[in-house]
Amino acid sequence: MTDSEDDDTPQLSSHTLAALQEFYAEQKQHADPGGDDKYNIGIIEENWQLSQFWYSQETALRLAQEVIAAAGEGGSCHELTVSSVTPFFHDVLPYFRPNIVEPANHGLKPLNSLRSYLSMGYPKAGRLDTIACVSAPSVYQKLRELHREDFSIYIFEYDKRFAMYGEEFIFYDYNNPLDLPEKIAAHSFDIVIADPPYLSEECLKKTSETIKYLTKGKILLCTGAVMEEQAAQLLDVRMCKFIPEHTRNLANEFRCYVNYDSGLD
Secondary structure, X not given: OOHHHHHXXXXXXXXXXXXXXXXXXXXXXXXXXXXXXXXXXXXXXXXXXXOOOOEOHHHHHHHXXXXXXXXXXXXXXXXXXXXXXXXXXXXXXXXXXXXXXXXXOOOOOOOOOHHXXXXXXXXXXXXXXXXXXXXXXXXXXXXXXXXXXXXXXXXXXXXXXXXXXHHHEEEOOOOOOOOOOOOOOOOOEEEXXXXXXXXXXXXXXXXXXXXXXXXXXXXXXEEEHHHHHHHHHHHOOEEOOOOOOXXXXXXXXXEEEXXXXXXXX
């Protein structure tokens, strides 16, 4: 190639080249997210054809904190009593003091740490509190981003891109509200947070069947303000003062509904 031909070859500016490299890096991250990045809201882009609109970071955090608090109040890990545990729990009862409903003065010798308890091979006291996120992937992602390993969390979602979350992903089609895997037992979740994908009575009615099947009692429903009456009839929930927000402005006013004493009021 002559010098004149080399001069005619198009050259990218340093700014354009940097932008192109950034674009390829983002594409690679979306294709194969790793570590904590895979729980970032927006790592999976919204699909408007599936009526997907992600919560803002602030709303996802507030809702995640709410379900953690609600699941922890009367949840599965709060069933221990001194009289019901077997003798090998005696060393660790002080570490579960918040969950014990009987007097603390029972003269037990504590271990130096909970880690030393676990290293002895004893089974965990009680079982993990359980949270179901039905068509609410932003809340699931925020819960996992918070590193709450003391909760068992499942994401029920139609979009199979969320299968990247492994065994915690449950394929869910609201048109078949009770078509769930055998491992999902009835009334096995301390709280269900649900965000039906469509603002229609049919969608809410079918999603409500799923919610009532999954929950032990507590429900946090996120849907349009126009669905208030139907939500009350189907799930006996009431509107909260807290107003959730999305990363994009929606035409319809969005609200939260609960059937328990909530921190969203």
